Amino acid sequence: MSKDEFLASARAFLENASASRAADEQARAEQQESDRVALFSGSSDAEIAAAVAYQRELYDAGYGWISGPVEDGGAGYPVAYEIAFAQLQRRYAIPSKAPLSVSLGMVAPTVAQFGSPTTKARWLTALHRADAVGCQLFSEPGAGSDLAAVSTRAVRDGDDWILNGQKVWTSGAQYSDVGIALTRTSDGPRHRNLTVFAVDMHAPGVEVRPLRQMTGGADFNEVFLTDVRVPDADRLGGVDRGWKVAMAMLMHERSAIGGSSSGGSGIFKMDDLASWLGAIGRADDPAVAQAFARVYCGVTAAKAMRARADANLKANGVPGPEMSLGKLALTANLTALSDLVRLALGPRILADTGEERTFAWSELVLGVPGMRIGGGTDEIHRNTIAERVLGLPKETVARAATDTAEKEA
Structure with missing residues (x-):
């Protein structure tokens, strides 16, 4: 399909999706109830549900992962098509995708780039269709800007790894299904002792505690990992090669x-x-x-x-x-x-x-x-x-x- 044909089809989809929402008087009334202007206000259940529903519409119509490889669940078009669609989409009244920004903008591309076939099969389609939501488990109380100083440990146990530690400032962890965790796996030289894993956020030992901000929202969370078992197949990149990831x-x-x-x-x-x-x-x-x-x-x-x-x-x-x-x-x-x-x-x-x-x-x-x-x-x-x-x-x-x-x- 040529780019012009693709955009014509996308325009028809967006016009239909936008028109169906414009007809929803209840949604418009709820939108007008508040004039809050906030950066970190916390996503409400309704906002999350709307973002998820719209992303599923996008994916099912072929616009959820436009440049992704067909074998991984993508549409297989050039990156230029993805960029053009993003620019076109801004012209229409669509739900905010802010609740999925980390999931779609960070987690999914990282899994696509470094995930094993097992991890890709489990998460890529689910993330792009919003059947699953992802978060980033990087920052720690003692390692924010100095990310190489993370102390969360991952210890090998046969075909699994056991994770213990604490992460903080994790956006969207309270409604996420998978977290990309940076861990320390050896006592080797700095930057060569870290490994990254895709962690099931519903696994035993994962605890999420929301952090309340001075704005009143709760966008961020503490995440505690206590003897969390992660299969080696869910490792992203090589052992002790997590800095690149x-x-x-x-x-x-x-x-x-x-x-x-x-x-x-x-x-x-x-x-x-x-x-x-x-x-x-x-x-x-x-x-x-x-x-x-x-x-x-x-x-x-x-x-x-x-x-x-x-x-x-x-x-x-x-x-x-x-x-x-x-x-x-x-x-x-x-x-x-x-x-x-x-x-x-x-x-x-x-x-x-x-x-x-x-x-x-x-x-x-x-x-x-x-x-x-x-x-x-x-x-x-x-x-x-x-x-x-x-x-x-x-x-x-x-x-x-x-x-x-x-x-x-």
């Missing part, structure tokens, strides 16, 4: 996050922002106009960067270190948006007076600082860009030694 997963993560910097998220709809500023009587204020221009310019620049990243993805099939630019752009654009709404609203952002879309922005303002940490700190991304994109020299000899270890891992 972890880095690949982080590239997929940055690709998924970076897409929001260029307008993939509804909060960056510039026409809506302009109308809102007019509605609250702040559009004519020169300082507000300048703040709006900063957001507009940032989003426009991010779109150009995203297009370049998509071109690289089309050429190479996997995201590269330039995805760190997208993550930094998202942080910068969210900060600019936070500055804009605080300037435009003034004291009205501090207390709920019932006026529409005023106090509602407070959750976003409180959540923006968290984006400087989530998906890798800004400082880590700047180092990645400096060293791997711009080719600047390493900070120390020690970092050069670390790079050697990374290449060997």
Whole structure:
């Protein structure tokens, strides 16, 4: 099928799916009940159910994994088709896929890239059809930015591994079925002593505890692993070669996050922002106009960067270190948006007076600082860009030694 034929078919599907939802008065009424604007508000059961139902529609229609190999459950089209569909999909009223962002944007690509035939057969179709949901089990209380310092242990026991440890800040773990866990499997040199596993989140010994945020949401969780048994067939990559898998997963993560910097998220709809500023009587204020221009310019620049990243993805099939630019752009654009709404609203952002879309922005303002940490700190991304994109020299000899270890891992 040619690309034009593919897009024509996709357009017909999206128009039908969008029209069926537009006819649902109950859903529209529920959507209008709240004007909350938040980054980390926690996905409700209804939002999760809507995302899952829509993803199943997509998959059954052939759009759930467009560029995936046919033998693994994909549609077998070029990556360019996937990118084109993503751009087309943004024009339609569809449910938010935020509850599945980690599952589809990070877990599924990592399983596809490193999973054994057994793991792929068990999880790939299930993840892309949302029959299963995935999460990332990387960060720990003592190993966040320094990911190579994870202490969760995996010990070989015949054809299985026994996992013990604690993970933290795990998005969506409370409704996930599989978690990609980075573990320590030997006392060997740094970066050459780690192994990655696909862990059944319903297995005995897995405990999930939600973490409440200051915004009121509970997007994140602690996950405790106590004598969790994982088959060796569910190992991703080689033993003690997990650093390569972890880095690949982080590239997929940055690709998924970076897409929001260029307008993939509804909060960056510039026409809506302009109308809102007019509605609250702040559009004519020169300082507000300048703040709006900063957001507009940032989003426009991010779109150009995203297009370049998509071109690289089309050429190479996997995201590269330039995805760190997208993550930094998202942080910068969210900060600019936070500055804009605080300037435009003034004291009205501090207390709920019932006026529409005023106090509602407070959750976003409180959540923006968290984006400087989530998906890798800004400082880590700047180092990645400096060293791997711009080719600047390493900070120390020690970092050069670390790079050697990374290449060997």
